[in-house]
Amino acid sequence: MNTLFQDVRFALRQMRRSPGFAATAVLILALGITANVVVFAVLQAMILEPLDLPRADRVFTFAPHVSGYPVFSYPEVRDVREGSTVFSAVAAEAMQVFGLEFDGSTEPVWGSEVSGQYFEALGIQPFLGRFITPSDDDHPGASEALVISWNAWKTRFNANPKVIGKVVRIDKHPYTIVGVVPESFRGTQKFLQTDLFVPMANQASFEGVSWLEDRTNKMVFPIARIKDGITREQAQSALDTLAARIARQNPKEEDGLQYKLAPPGLIGDFVRGAASRFLSGIMGLAGIVLLAACANLGGLFAARTADRARELAIRVAIGSTRWRIVRQMLIEAFLTSILGGAAACVLSWSALNGLARWVPPTDYPVHFQVKPHPSLILVAFLISVAASVLFGLMPLRQIIKTDPSEAIKSGGSQGSGRKWALRDVLLAGQIALCCVTVTAAFVSLRGLSRTLTTEMGFQPKNASLTKFDLSQAAYTSESAAHFQQQLQEKLQHLPGVEAVGYASGTPLADTTSIAVYKEETTDFRTSNEAFEPFSYNISPGYLASAGTTLLAGRDVLPTDTEKTPPVAIVNRQFARSLFHTDNAIGRSFKNHAGVSIQIVGMVADGKYFLTSEDPQEAMYLPIRQQPGFNTSVVVRTHPDATGAAAADMAATVRKIVHNLDPGIAIRSSGAWTSQLAFSFFPAQVATVALSLFGAFGLLLSIAGTFGLASYSVSKRMRELSIRRALGAQAKQIVSAALGRMLLLIGAGSALGLALGLAGSGLLSHIVYQASAQDPLVLTAVALTLLLTGIISIIAPVRRALHADPANLLREE
Structure with a gap:
C-alpha cells in the first residue's frame, strides 16, 4: 500500500512538473467524455427511462398498429374502459390550446381535456388540492373543475398557496382551480408541457361541436394502467379479444380495429424508432470522438514514455520491476482521466441545464424533460476509467521491450529510426477517426442545405402568419365565418399587401387528415378507404397568399359555399394515388360520409408533416x-419587402384583430419563415451536433499531428543539421524529417474517407438526404484534411529548415 501511495504522489509531481501537458490531456479527455455523457443523458431521458410516474411499467397507451400513431375516437377508448377487466383505470386525453383569461388579459395556453380516470391511471398525487375525478366527467356541465400544472402555478399564479378555489375564465367559460399537479409531472409526452386540465365531458363547449359519440373522429390519446397481477401479454390478449368484438358490433366504423399496447412518452412508439436511431447514431459518433481523444492521448503518453526512456531504464537497472513502472503509468493515466471526468461532469451539468431551460421557437409547448441526474457522475467515472486503461496501456510495449543498457547509452535521445512506432499507428488511427467526424459534419451541412432549399409547396418568404382559435372567444360557426x-x-386594403387568405391550418404546423374513398365505393368502412390525405380548409386567395402554385383548374371561389356542390383542390400525389394520373381535374371521390x-x-406536391417525408397526398x-x-x-x-416588413405586417394584423375583438387570444404571430424554425429543428440539431464533433475531431487531428511532427523533428535535429551542413536541399530536409508523417496523414485520411463512405447507413439515421458519396462532400472533406495537415506541420517544417547547424552541433 505504501508503494501505491508513493506512485500516486510521484504521478502528482509529474503533473505539476508538466502543467501544460496535464492541462492539455485533461481538456481533451473532458471534451470527449462530455460529448458522451450529454448524448447518453438525452438517450436515457427520452428513450431508456419511462415517464416519471409511480410504477410506470404498468402504464401504457394504445396504438392502432405496431409503431402507429396512438390516436383513437373517444367511444373506442370508452369501450376499453367499460369492456375490459385487465385495467385499473382507462382514460382519454386531447391536447389543444385554450384561451386563459386572467387579470384582464387573454393568453393562449396549452392544455388537455381529460376523462375522469386520467389522474388515477397516472397514479400521481396532487401537489395542492385534488384532481379531476369520474364525477367531474360524468356528463357535459357536470363540473367546471380546473387542474393546473406546477409550472403554471409557479409562473402564472406566483406560487400562491391559496390558489385553490380561484375562478378563471377559459374560452370565456368560468372554471374553478381545484388542484395543482406535482412538479415532476409535465404531461404524458416527454417533449411537451401541459399546463391546464379540464373535464373531457365539457369538450363541446370549447370546440363548438361534440365528437364524444363520433367513432370516425380520432381525437384522443389513450392512457391506461394495467392491474396488479396482470402481465402485459395478458392485457394485450384481452385487448385483441375486445377489439374483435367491437369490430363485429360496429362493422362500418371499426373494421380492422386494433389496440396495441405501447409505452407512453413519445407518442406511443410513433417517434421512438426514429428518435432511437437518431440518438444511437449521435452516440456512435460521440464514441468515435472519445476513441480519437484516447488515440491522441495514447500518442502523447507514448511520446512522453519515449522521452523518459533513460529515466525508466535507470529505475529498472536499480531494481524496480517493470510491473511497478506499468502501474506508475496507469496511475498517471487514471489521475488524468479522473480530472477529465470531473471537468466533464461540470460541463455536462451546464449543458443539460441549458437544454432543460431551452424553449425552441414553435407554437407547440416543447419542453425537453432532460435534467442532470446523479447517475451521470457514475457514467462519467466509468468512461474515465475505461479511457485511462485504453490510453494508459498504449505505451506498455515500449516499457516491456526497453533495454536498460541501450536506453542509458543513448541518453533517451534515440532517433526515430525506420521502425513504425506505436505513436505512428495511433496517429494514423486518430486521423482516420477524425476524418469520419469531419465527413459526418459535411454530410449534415449538405443535408441541412437540401432541407432548407427543398420544395415545400408554399413560399413563406415575404409572408406573415397569424393564428388564433375563435372557439376560445365563444364564437358560433356563423359568427366565426x-x-x-x-x-x-x-387586410386586403392595407398598403404593401399583395394577397390575403386564411385557412384552418398551414403545412408543417397543423395536421388534419380525412379518409378518402373512390367514387364507386358504397361501403365506407375503414378497410375500404383509399388513403387519408392531409386536409386544409382554405379561403379564396389563400393559395396566392401562401405562394402555392395552381398547376391546373381553378382556385377556391367565394361562391363555393355550403349551398353549392362540394369541390376540392388536390396535389399531384393525391391524383397519382387515387387515379394513377397527374391531372385529375373533373374527377370525383367520396369522404367518409359518402359525400361526392x-x-x-x-x-404541386409539398411538405406537410415533416421536411424529410416522402411525397404525401394532400387536399384543400x-x-x-x-x-x-x-x-x-x-x-x-x-416581393421587394424585407423580413422585417413581414414581421411589421404581423403586428398590424394583430392590431386589427384586437380592434375587431379584444377578447381573441393570438396563439402566434410573426414572419412565416420564423414560425417554421421548428420544422427544421431536427436537421439543425443534427448539423450542430455533427459540426461540433467534426470541429473537435479536427482539433484533435491538428494537435496529434503537430505533436508527433514536432516530436519527430526534435528527435532528429542533430541528423537534420548534419544533412543541411553537407548541402542537402530544403525538399530533402523536409522529406527526411516529415516524409513518414505525410505518409501517415495520407494513410489515415484514406482510411477515414473509406470509413465515412461505409458509414453512410449510420448517417442516414441522423441526417435527411445524407450521402457521404456526394462529390461536394468528398471534395470538402479532402480539402479540409489537406488544410489541416498543412497547418499541423508548418511550424515543425519551419523549425527544421531554419535551425542553425553550427549552434546545434556545438550544443551536441
Missing part, C-alpha cells in the same frame, strides 16, 4: 363549405 371574412376584407367531392384544381377544401374556428391568416407583402 363572418369575422374571418371581415378580417380578410380589412369534385376536383376543380391541381397544385373551401372553408365556406367546411366552416371552422381555427384560423391561420396569411398576408403576403410585395
